[in-house]
Amino acid sequence: MPEGKPNSAGPIRVALLGCGTVGTEVVRLLTDQAADLTARIGAPVVLTGIAVRKPNKHREVPAELLTTDAAALVASDVDLVVEVIGGIEPARTLLLEALRSGKSVVTANKALLAEHSAELFEAADASGADLYFEAAVAGAIPLLRPLRESLAGDRITRVMGIVNGTTNFILSGMDATGASYSETLEEASRLGYAEADPTADVDGFDAASKAAILASLAFHTRVTASDVHREGISAVSASDIAAAKGLGRTVKLLAICERVTETAEDGTTKESVAARVHPAMIPRSHPLAGVNGAFNAVFVEADAAGEMMFYGQGAGGAPTASAVLGDLVAVARNRVHGGRGPRESAYAGLPVRSIGQTPTRYHISLDVADRAGVLAQVAAVFAEHDVSIAAVRQEGRVDDASLVIVTHAASDAALRSTVDKVGGLPVVRDVVSVMRVEGEEQ
Numbered sequence: 001m002p003e004g005k006p007n008s009a010g011p012i013r014v015a016l017l018g019c020g021t022v023g024t025e026v027v028r029l030l031t032d033q034a035a036d037l038t039a040r041i042g043a044p045v046v047l048t049g050i051a052v053r054k055p056n057k058h059r060e061v062p063a064e065l066l067t068t069d070a071a072a073l074v075a076s077d078v079d080l081v082v083e084v085i086g087g088i089e090p091a092r093t094l095l096l097e098a099l100r101s102g103k104s105v106v107t108a109n110k111a112l113l114a115e116h117s118a119e120l121f122e123a124a125d126a127s128g129a130d131l132y133f134e135a136a137v138a139g140a141i142p143l144l145r146p147l148r149e150s151l152a153g154d155r156i157t158r159v160m161g162i163v164n165g166t167t168n169f170i171l172s173g174m175d176a177t178g179a180s181y182s183e184t185l186e187e188a189s190r191l192g193y194a195e196a197d198p199t200a201d202v203d204g205f206d207a208a209s210k211a212a213i214l215a216s217l218a219f220h221t222r223v224t225a226s227d228v229h230r231e232g233i234s235a236v237s238a239s240d241i242a243a244a245k246g247l248g249r250t251v252k253l254l255a256i257c258e259r260v261t262e263t264a265e266d267g268t269t270k271e272s273v274a275a276r277v278h279p280a281m282i283p284r285s286h287p288l289a290g291v292n293g294a295f296n297a298v299f300v301e302a303d304a305a306g307e308m309m310f311y312g313q314g315a316g317g318a319p320t321a322s323a324v325l326g327d328l329v330a331v332a333r334n335r336v337h338g339g340r341g342p343r344e345s346a347y348a349g350l351p352v353r354s355i356g357q358t359p360t361r362y363h364i365s366l367d368v369a370d371r372a373g374v375l376a377q378v379a380a381v382f383a384e385h386d387v388s389i390a391a392v393r394q395e396g397r398v399d400d401a402s403l404v405i406v407t408h409a410a411s412d413a414a415l416r417s418t419v420d421k422v423g424g425l426p427v428v429r430d431v432v433s434v435m436r437v438e439g440e441e442q
């Protein structure tokens with residue numbers, strides 16, 4: 001259907017690709033809320049087929065709609081394709097096919113969007129179809145629509161928060177009850193929070209994809225997952241959590257997307273963007289410290305609006321399906337009444353900086369010999385590498401002591417070589433914990 005042309009012909013015909021945790025809930029909401037959806041859209045929604053891989057698996061969905069031929073379903077007479085399969089292929093090929101033939105797409109697939117949004121948007125533009133993906137970042141929380149639409153008149157400078165429910169569930173469990181990493185991960189999978197391969201969660205790939213999507217929207221620049229510095233939580237130990245607690249902090253996996261403005265000597269300014277995902281210690285008084293379980297929370301800072309916080313359920317079948325349905329209604333309304341949602345906006349084309357160019361603060365906890373001069377030796381190594389110390393705490397025990405150091409902002413490379421050298425000092429028994437620090441005054 002050409003762009004903007006209203007569909008007064010009848011119902012909105014929808015194909016659903018995938019029927020796992022999210023897909024099942026999408027079908028439930030479409031069924032339970034059919035009358036309200038019809039009233040809100042101005043036309044009934046008809047689910048014409050559900051593409052699955054295992055048709056004999058028990059599901060609470062109409063069996064007669066199931067098909068294993070996703071390509072044929074996409075090629076059939078539908079207005080809208082909802083994709084909740086996940087992963088790159090076959091989702092990419094199916095959605096390109098749908099968009100090229102003028103069918104609008106709603107997807108929750110952050111992995112795909114963080115790698116292939118350019119070709120997906122190109123295909124959507126060529127046919128005048130819509131591409132909506134609110135569920136792809138922070139589950140139920142309306143975040144992408146505010147960035148794409150509500151804040152389109154402002155200048156966003158920073159987007160920072162917790163965007164992965166599984167890792168937040170694990171870290172808050174470790175912090176609150178000392179629960180083990182593996183037990184909590186199993187529970188997160190059972191509750192439908194984790195990705196099909198939970199490595200995507202714990203190694204930070206999922207959060208990095210989300211950071212790429214957020215940075216692209218916030219800074220009108222194409223940022224892909226490979227542009228995002230990524231560290232997961234698999235190296236976060238019970239000692240890190242204990243060290244954080246001892247300092248009135250907690251550990252969270254953060255996604256941080258920043259607009260960086262540098263002023264040259266001649267007064268000219270140069271802008272770039274930086275995006276990173278890593279565990280960080282934050283003060284327990286910080287609003288993100290109280291975000292527990294599978295909840296997500298994201299701060300957005302913009303020049304005119306100031307600071308905003310978006311909070312809610314970031315994972316799980318029903319919360320994610322809520323976001324999918326919201327997009328489905330928006331796209332269906334566009335079909336019924338004419339018009340089209342926003343296109344990709346990558347006009348700014350800002351360069352993306354590497355983490356090496358983005359200084360951060362660090363917490364380092366060392367087991368050291370309890371003897372005079374240890375602090376001086378350790379401090380000398382920091383000075384030698386130009387890593388400035390902001391605070392030091394030393395606690396003596398009978399024959400050894402712990403030394404906790406918090407640095408001022410330092411580059412990743414400088415910090416790594418400092419820690420390597422400090423770890424080799426004869427007076428240092430063990431480097432107990434090294435972690436970035438966020439959310440405090442510099």
Ligand SMILES: NC(=O)C1=CN([C@@H]2O[C@H](COP(=O)(O)OP(=O)(O)OC[C@H]3O[C@@H](n4cnc5c(N)ncnc54)[C@H](O)[C@@H]3O)[C@@H](O)[C@H]2O)C=CC1
Binds near residue numbers: 017020022137
């Ligand atoms: N579970 C959650 O909390 C959230 C998930 N998402 C995203 O939503 C998407 C779906 O996630 P879940 O429902 O949790 O995953 P899931 O693994 O529970 O469901 C995916 C389903 O797709 C099926 N599938 C795989 N290949 C297929 C194919 N070729 N044709 C038809 N079906 C196929 C699988 O058998 C599975 O049943 C993913 O992109 C995920 O990243 C986004 C936000 C939250």
Ligand SMILES: N[C@@H](CC=O)C(=O)O
Binds near residue numbers: 165206
């Ligand atoms: N696996 C993801 C699901 C939602 O995006 C998460 O844990 O956040």
Ligand code: NA
Binds near residue numbers: 136137139144323
């Ligand atoms: Na969302």
